[in-house]
Amino acid sequence: MNNQPIKSAHQGIKKVLAHIKIYQHIHRYLKSKLFxxxxxxxxxxxIASIVISSFSWSVHYRTPxxxxxxxxxxxxxxxxxxRIIAAPANxxxxxxxxxxxxxIFSFYGFVDFVAMLxxxxxxxxxxxxxxxxxxxxxxxxxxxxIRYSQSFRMxxxxxxxAKGELLTAYTACGILICFSAILMYYLERSAQPxxxxxxxxxxxxxxxxxxxxxxxxxxxxxPLGRILSSVISLVGIAMIALPTGIISSAFLNVMQxxxxxxxxxx
Numbered sequence: 593m594n595n596q597p598i599k600s601a602h603q604g605i606k607k608v609l610a611h612i613k614i615y616q617h618i619h620r621y622l623k624s625k626l627f628x629x630x631x632x633x634x635x636x637x638x639i640a641s642i643v644i645s646s647f648s649w650s651v652h653y654r655t656p657x658x659x660x661x662x663x664x665x666x667x668x669x670x671x672x673x674x675r676i677i678a679a680p681a682n683x684x685x686x687x688x689x690x691x692x693x694x695x696i697f698s699f700y701g702f703v704d705f706v707a708m709l710x711x712x713x714x715x716x717x718x719x720x721x722x723x724x725x726x727x728x729x730x731x732x733x734x735x736x737x738i739r740y741s742q743s744f745r746m747x748x749x750x751x752x753x754a755k756g757e758l759l760t761a762y763t764a765c766g767i768l769i770c771f772s773a774i775l776m777y778y779l780e781r782s783a784q785p786x787x788x789x790x791x792x793x794x795x796x797x798x799x800x801x802x803x804x805x806x807x808x809x810x811x812x813x814x815p816l817g818r819i820l821s822s823v824i825s826l827v828g829i830a831m832i833a834l835p836t837g838i839i840s841s842a843f844l845n846v847m848q849x850x851x852x853x854x855x856x857x858x
Contacts, residue, residue, distance in 0.1 A: 618674050619681035628740050631671065635736050638664040642731065668733070669708035675701075700739060706732040746846060754842035761834045765802070768831065772824045773798035779817045802828040 621627055641657045641664075644650050650657065676692050683691040695701045738744040751758070777794035780787065787810055788794055797810040801824045812821050 615678050615681040618678035622671075622674060622678060631667075631736070632740050634664040634667050635733055635740075638733055639731075665708050668704065668736075672704045672708050675704060699735075703732055703735045707736060746843075746850075750839060750842045750846050753846060754838050757838045757842075758835055761831070761838060765831050768824075768827065769795070769798045769802050772802070772820065776812065776817060776820055779814055779820065780812050783814045783817070798824065801825050803832060804828050 638661055641660045645654055645657045675695060679691040679695040680686070680688045683694060686694070696705075738748065773794035774791055776797060777788050777791045780794075781789070788797070793810065797812075800807050800810070801821055804825055812818050
């Protein structure tokens with residue numbers, strides 16, 4: 593009896609199990625306190641380097657500051673590669689390539705990719721003006737703090753729970769802003785064509801009035817325009833309060849859920 597197919601199957605199973613162990617080992621390492629604190633250190637160090645490099649007195653320190661950013665990008669590149677490798681451990685129900693694609697095209701995957709751009713591009717464009725432009729998208733690394741901050745993650749849960757209500761509220765706000773912008777344009781275009789030359793100008797006024805910011809660069813001078821502006825400002829106060837109430841309610845719900853989970857664990 594030929595046992596070769598059975599041996600091949602056993603060998604295949606052993607390889608799969610070995611790969612799973614590797615994924616799980618890397619995944620545990622990425623979740624460890626040592627790795628998280630190290631990542632936080634390099635994230636804060638990179639952000640501090642970007643902030644300091646913007647001051648004129650730091651001109652003599654630009655090279656070491658840029659070196660810190662470059663070295664941090666190397667660390668973030670290693671992290672990005674490890675997360676791609678360990679992606680199947682996060683989604684064991686998926687095929688390995690699907691889990692990796694899901695991570696690559698996720699929000700955190702995008703942020704991790706941007707974080708390693710200096711490492712990939714600075715080597716090519718070193719000592720050119722392009723090298724300084726590469727740092728611009730690098731500011732997205734501040735979003736890496738969300739992954740390691742419980743407070744940021746809680747805010748994300750709150751917005752996720754209230755996304756339906758927030759979408760409804762902001763849709764209503766958008767409709768009112770567009771309506772008032774178009775109406776104000778037709779009311780004011782004859783009286784002050786230089787201020788309300790198009791509906792885009794009306795849209796800018798509408799947003800400023802709706803949010804009650806009131807920059808004063810655009811304002812109506814006709815009686816009807818002033819009446820509309822007053823109504824929009826009053827409605828804006830109520831509409832801005834609506835998303836605030838929704839977020840506050842969702843935040844309390846999330847806090848209560850976490851408190852119950854903590855009590856159940858105890």
